[in-house]
Amino acid sequence: MAVSIKYYTNRTLAITILVIMAIWALLFYAFLMDEVYDNVDDGLKNQKLEIIREAYNNPEIIETSKEYGINQFKIYPTQPSEDIDKNHFSRELMYMPYDDEDEPYRILKTGFYSKDRKAYALEIRTSTVEEDDYLINLAISLAVLYAVIVISILVINYFVMHKGWKPFHKILENLSNYRFGHTKSFEPVPTEVKEFQELNNQINQMISTNEAVFQDQKLFLENASHELQTPLAITIGKLDLLLQDGNLPEEQTIKIAEAKQSLHRMVGLNKSLLMLSRIENNQYTSSSDVKFNTVILQKLEEFEEIIEFKDIQINMLQKGHFIANMNIDLARVLISNLLRNAIKYNVQTGHIDITIDDNEIDIANSSNDGALNPDFIFKRFHKGTQDSQSNGLGLSIVKTILEKYPNLTITYDFIDNLQHFTIKKIK
Incomplete structure (x- = not known):
């Protein structure tokens, strides 16, 4: 599962700070x-010196300090030894009447010799910190500190990272609006962040390189298409002369006719590629208000013979007038390709339903082929299983034309065995 860099950073910081603080x-x-x-032991050592000094000066203190009293020490006889004056520290729990419970004490156990060379043991105690309570209080304090630090980081990151990453999100937005062949569709985002400046530069270099390759390909395609027109026309003409020769055997005549048909397909492909190249090179710049009702009627008249041949019924319903500002030649190509598609992939004795209103043109044709894949029907050279003789560029040209006019779009639907291609105005 993908997470945002803000969440990833906050999570990493929170875990890292928790480990470090622990x-x-x-x-x-x-x-x-x-x-x-x-510090406590130093205090007990100092008390030891003062008590031994007092015991030398006032031996009576030895007899009066056999149990812990107000002075918090006791002296009692012991056996002589070489290390009698060594210090032994320990921590013990002793009853404290004030709290009515056992409390921790730090105890120093040592010894000394009196003036009469008798050996005595000396124990001095002092109250010390309760480690359990101290540990709990320390844990609470650190938990509060941790919460304050994490909340502060979250708040700072929210405002700082939101502002710092704003150019990046803007770059992504501009990049999503970029369209191949339209260099001005991507605009670099001004930013003071070095990494985002580098990102801008790399994207610009990538776009420039791709656009240069794209322009070279379009130029090659257009030049190649121009160069192919003449030899194709000459070849078709010579094949026509051969077909007019009545002395050819039937088998050769059929092969020449098939070759001529393939050349005609190549001519159609060449014209379609040349049309795509010209559209993408913005060679159709003039525009005017085109009345599509009139264009559709004109094209239906042009296709009248093939419509009658396939016995197709035309049902045209004009609810309004579809008028759009665009190049008149492209408008004719647009409607021509949609009607050719509706006729070509129609059934014998089928029908074409054309509905026109002020904001929409719907061209629907009867079909037994089922629904088409909307992800591929507008792709170049996609022919599906409908017609192996098609070059797969008709609907691609339609899509390319409409991409030049952002206020127009086309959609596809399959409803009740009808293939619907709908041109709509985008408000």
């Missing part, structure tokens, strides 16, 4: 407790 908290706790005990 490790830091353990180290901080260990360091702090070591420092606390070091």
Whole structure:
């Protein structure tokens, strides 16, 4: 599942900070407790010196300090030893009447010799921190700190990253509006971010390279189409002369006729490719308000013979006048290709229903071929299974023409065994 970079960054930061703070908290706790005990132990050592000094000066203190009292130390006889004066620190729980519970104490156990060379043990205690409560309070404090840090990062990222990534989203939006063959359809986004500037430059270089290749291909296609016209016409003419010779055997005559038919297909393909090249090279620049009702009637009259041959019924309903500003020649090619398609892929004794209103032209033809794939019918050289003799460029030319006019679009539907091609105005 894809996630946004903002979510990815926030998630990574939150987890990283949590791990760092956990490790830091353990180290901080260990360091702090070591420092606390070091200070407490220093205090106990200092008390030890003062108590031993007092015991030398006032031996009576030895007899009066056999149990913990107000002074928090006790002295009792012990066995002589070489390390009697060594310090032994421990942590013990002792009952504290004020809290009515056991509390932690730091205890120093050592010893000394009195003036009369008797050995005595000395224990000094002092109250110290409750590690459990301290750990809980530290954990609560760090949890609050963690929450504040994460919330601050989220808020900062929301505003900073939203502003910082704004040029990137604008670049993506402009890139989605880019159309091949239209260099001005992509506009670089001004930005102070170095990475986005580099992205702009790379996209511009890519578009420039692709457009240069595209222009070379279109120029080659147009030149090749022009150059093919003359040899094709000459070849067809010579084949006609051969067919007019009545001395040819029937088998050769059939082969020459098939060759002539293939050449005519090549002529049609050549004209279609030349038409596409001219459209994409913006050679049809003039425009005027075209009355499509009139264009459709004219084209139906031109196709009258083939319509009668296939015994196709024309049903034309004019609810309004479809008028669009475009090149008149392209409008004729547009309607011609749609009507040719409706006639060519119609059934014998079928019908064509043409509905016209102010905002829509619907051309529907009867068909037994079922629904076409709307993802491919406008692709170049896509012929499907309808006609192996087709060059697959008729509907592609229709789509290319309408792409030149953003206020017009075409859709395809298959309803009740009727193939519907609908030109609509975009408001």
